[in-house]
Amino acid sequence: MKVKMILPALSEAESPFWRPIKYSLFPPLGLATLAAYLSPDDEIDLQDQHVEELNLNDTPDLVVIQVYITNAYRAYKIADHYRKQGAYVLLGGLHVTSLPDEAALHADTIFIGVGEETFPQFLKDFKNRNPKKVYNSSIRTLEKIPPIRRDLIKRNRYLVPNSIVVTRGCPHHCDFCYKDAFFEGGRSFYTQVVDDALAEIERLPGRHLYFLDDHLLGNAKFASELFEGMKGMNRVFQGAATIDSILRGNLIEKAAEAGLRSLFVGFETFSPANLRQSNKKQNLEKDYIKAVNRLHWLGIMINGSFVFGLDEDDKDVFKRTVDWGVKNAITTSTYHILTPYPNTRLFKDMEQQDRILTRNWDLYDTRNVVYQTKNLTAEELKIGYDWAYKEFYSWSNIFKSSFNHESHKHKLKHFFYTGGWKKFESVWNFLIKTKSLNGMLPVLESILSKVKIDKKEIITTEEEKLQPIRI
Numbered sequence: 001m002k003v004k005m006i007l008p009a010l011s012e013a014e015s016p017f018w019r020p021i022k023y024s025l026f027p028p029l030g031l032a033t034l035a036a037y038l039s040p041d042d043e044i045d046l047q048d049q050h051v052e053e054l055n056l057n058d059t060p061d062l063v064v065i066q067v068y069i070t071n072a073y074r075a076y077k078i079a080d081h082y083r084k085q086g087a088y089v090l091l092g093g094l095h096v097t098s099l100p101d102e103a104a105l106h107a108d109t110i111f112i113g114v115g116e117e118t119f120p121q122f123l124k125d126f127k128n129r130n131p132k133k134v135y136n137s138s139i140r141t142l143e144k145i146p147p148i149r150r151d152l153i154k155r156n157r158y159l160v161p162n163s164i165v166v167t168r169g170c171p172h173h174c175d176f177c178y179k180d181a182f183f184e185g186g187r188s189f190y191t192q193v194v195d196d197a198l199a200e201i202e203r204l205p206g207r208h209l210y211f212l213d214d215h216l217l218g219n220a221k222f223a224s225e226l227f228e229g230m231k232g233m234n235r236v237f238q239g240a241a242t243i244d245s246i247l248r249g250n251l252i253e254k255a256a257e258a259g260l261r262s263l264f265v266g267f268e269t270f271s272p273a274n275l276r277q278s279n280k281k282q283n284l285e286k287d288y289i290k291a292v293n294r295l296h297w298l299g300i301m302i303n304g305s306f307v308f309g310l311d312e313d314d315k316d317v318f319k320r321t322v323d324w325g326v327k328n329a330i331t332t333s334t335y336h337i338l339t340p341y342p343n344t345r346l347f348k349d350m351e352q353q354d355r356i357l358t359r360n361w362d363l364y365d366t367r368n369v370v371y372q373t374k375n376l377t378a379e380e381l382k383i384g385y386d387w388a389y390k391e392f393y394s395w396s397n398i399f400k401s402s403f404n405h406e407s408h409k410h411k412l413k414h415f416f417y418t419g420g421w422k423k424f425e426s427v428w429n430f431l432i433k434t435k436s437l438n439g440m441l442p443v444l445e446s447i448l449s450k451v452k453i454d455k456k457e458i459i460t461t462e463e464e465k466l467q468p469i470r471i
């Protein structure tokens, strides 16, 4: 059987602000995971439109398309095209799970939720010429899943081909997050068996890994055993975790010892009222500066995530957030305009209050205002958001922020990582064009090398330590 698996490009890919490098980071792991359930005799073509031109002139028997909100319209067009040609088309992913009725108009079969249980079921039914219209995931387990078909990934087109996911979901329930909608009707946080995760790591070449898990430290026992097993593997890795998990116990030290060198942290907002509005309880009453200093002390770089446009935000929120990031030596900041994704609690609340302004999913990219704002006008929010990005990544702030570290090595790492990521677009574009992005891995690995920090690294003053920002 000829199988085509497609990740269509997000609508951002057409924006004048599109940064090709941002979409050439990670390969389509979800599709490669599902491909593992196909037969070795199947002829599989996995295409990621972010890094290659789609070939739509082929004649596959089965087409599997992964749908996010901002590639939905493009995914539907591709699906319609293949259906017209007589192929059997499957749609799955976050957006399909949020709006199954919309997606079903463009598919022979849709998948709701995770696919590890339902895709093999579908394949059996398809073989017996009796596939269902809808497959709903209910059993949630990562035990005995076959190894991901990484051979289908064009490694040289990605900066981080060694991305890996060892858990599914997250133990928290933030109102603006897709997670609860995606995992509805079953477990919403579960992990691989530690030995399987370690075996998957062993299979990956080189030193660098990027864990794409929503919350790598979410299950302390699993994470602790994983890091124990990774000791001595000589890996450097990046991942994501919450503030409370950084502050609790010594898991973060174990992660650092195993090779953790940079962490994505959802700070989101400094306002307790905003946190309550978002049901982001895990950040409430947490000392952000203490968490940041703990990471600095361990030599772990920080990618801070911040949301603008929550109801308590005022005109000063942009400057406050950027200044805080620079002062606290946050390595990179990711800013988002609050976006109510369909079927999340945030969307339902806003819909009830009649605050949803558009259902053009292409605009749901966290760069546009799609809802009725409260304290800020939509224009103020958009201008403030654009200003924050420009300001945080100005050379002067990159310089200031880097020099807020004590050790020279940390200063240099911060400077090269942030500057390299944001200020050398033409170099990235050249590497992408020449399909040699993967060649940058040794540089990334050396920037992520260990920093030995002494206790002087803590950058807050004694006075600030006595009066930490508690939110």
Ligand code: SF4
Pocket (backbone or CB within 6 Å): 169, 170, 171, 172, 173, 174, 177, 178, 179, 214, 215, 242, 266
């Ligand atoms: S902590 Fe992150 S992944 Fe978990 S529910 Fe909140 S936003 Fe989603």
